[in-house]
Amino acid sequence: MKKWMIGLIALLLLLSLSVSASAAEGKVTYSGNAGSFVFEPGSDHSPTDLFPDFKGVMPGDTLTQAITVKNDADDKVKVKIYLRSLGAHDNSVEFLSQLTLKVAVSNENEMAYLFDAAAHQPAQLSDWVCLGTLYSGGTVDLNVSLHVPVEMDNEFQNQIGYLDWEFKVEEYPVEDSDPKPPPTADVTASGWFFAAISSLTVVLLLLVRRKRNDQRI
Amino acid sequence: MLGKIKGKIFIAALMACVMSFIATSTLAYYQAVGTATNVVTSGEIRMKIHERTDAGTEFPTEGVYITPGDVVSKRVSVENICDHPFYLRVKIVYGVDSEQLPSEECFKLNIDREHWVLHDGWYYYAGIVQAGQTTPDVFSHVEIVGSKVDNRYLGKTLTLTVKAQAVQSENNPLTDGKTYTASGWPAE
Numbered sequence: 001m002k003k004w005m006i007g008l009i010a011l012l013l014l015l016s017l018s019v020s021a022s023a024a025e026g027k028v029t030y031s032g033n034a035g036s037f038v039f040e041p042g043s044d045h046s047p048t049d050l051f052p053d054f055k056g057v058m059p060g061d062t063l064t065q066a067i068t069v070k071n072d073a074d075d076k077v078k079v080k081i082y083l084r085s086l087g088a089h090d091n092s093v094e095f096l097s098q099l100t101l102k103v104a105v106s107n108e109n110e111m112a113y114l115f116d117a118a119a120h121q122p123a124q125l126s127d128w129v130c131l132g133t134l135y136s137g138g139t140v141d142l143n144v145s146l147h148v149p150v151e152m153d154n155e156f157q158n159q160i161g162y163l164d165w166e167f168k169v170e171e172y173p174v175e176d177s178d179p180k181p182p183p184t185a186d187v188t189a190s191g192w193f194f195a196a197i198s199s200l201t202v203v204l205l206l207l208v209r210r211k212r213n214d215q216r217i
Numbered sequence: 218m219l220g221k222i223k224g225k226i227f228i229a230a231l232m233a234c235v236m237s238f239i240a241t242s243t244l245a246y247y248q249a250v251g252t253a254t255n256v257v258t259s260g261e262i263r264m265k266i267h268e269r270t271d272a273g274t275e276f277p278t279e280g281v282y283i284t285p286g287d288v289v290s291k292r293v294s295v296e297n298i299c300d301h302p303f304y305l306r307v308k309i310v311y312g313v314d315s316e317q318l319p320s321e322e323c324f325k326l327n328i329d330r331e332h333w334v335l336h337d338g339w340y341y342y343a344g345i346v347q348a349g350q351t352t353p354d355v356f357s358h359v360e361i362v363g364s365k366v367d368n369r370y371l372g373k374t375l376t377l378t379v380k381a382q383a384v385q386s387e388n389n390p391l392t393d394g395k396t397y398t399a400s401g402w403p404a405e
Contacts, residue, residue, distance in 0.1 A: 033247065036249065043256055045258070056300055057258070057259050061388060158258075158259060160258050162254055163255045166252050167251050168248065171247040171248070172246065
């Protein structure tokens, strides 16, 4: 009984931790058909803010922000997703130039660094960098780390720094040679739809044949 | 014969429908761009000095009239009013509106030595002041020393100023747990 209770409490604690961890995640979702991106979670300062964990930073902090980029388009397209940085807004350069930013993309369980420079610069992300090719439901994970030097001066207390990132997608039709994505709820639904259309076609053909036979008689 | 032609037309129409259905599944090449404006904000250290009387009221900003030997109720504490914990130190500065008269020995304070440690003229709070926390009183009463405040001070204004400084405790380790060893104390 006691073990059961301890197990339950541990599970609840794990669940609460996972909820709080996911709450701080940045999300970029592409919905398809050249639609717009959805950026989450946003903040009081910007509705498209992907950095919920970089608030109230203090000298000496090294913080990490996880960002998931997802292709939410239907299963008939694959997309190539690109990222580039437009750098800091003019009024943010002085503050953000104090900070160091690193951006890495997950690549088969390894993190490949895309960016490592002062936070205000576009640096290695001046030009479009391909994050990967994503099929429907596919994701790519970005890992952003921010370092605040312990020597940062008092004058940078209570500052706000704006940094623009651009995401771009190119849609391509899925080819027969492409790997098959794992089945999802959407795939199952479209499968049922296709089956219904096929059945209807067969029924219609049977009706036509029967009508022709009736006319011959 | 007519029925045969109608049947062929119907099958052709059906094939066209199926072909158009297949055609919609072959999407054209699309491109889309979206901009995320990401925000980094820095924290700050803010505090508020409280000066209250034993009755719990604010100590009058205009001061109080004193006579030698008086014990004035003045409780001084500091509140952390930001989101970050900090180390804290306070300094008590005495003054009198006459250059010829000393002020240092006119006051006697009952400093709380349990929580406040004197080092180089500053009283350091022996711990971390967490966000939203108010420190114990640095002192609660001020005695006007009768043997020092003589007739020369008649009509003069004596001042007791509490100066406070704080430095972040995050990423700021101490040596031997002494808060005065923290880095980043502002210049006096």
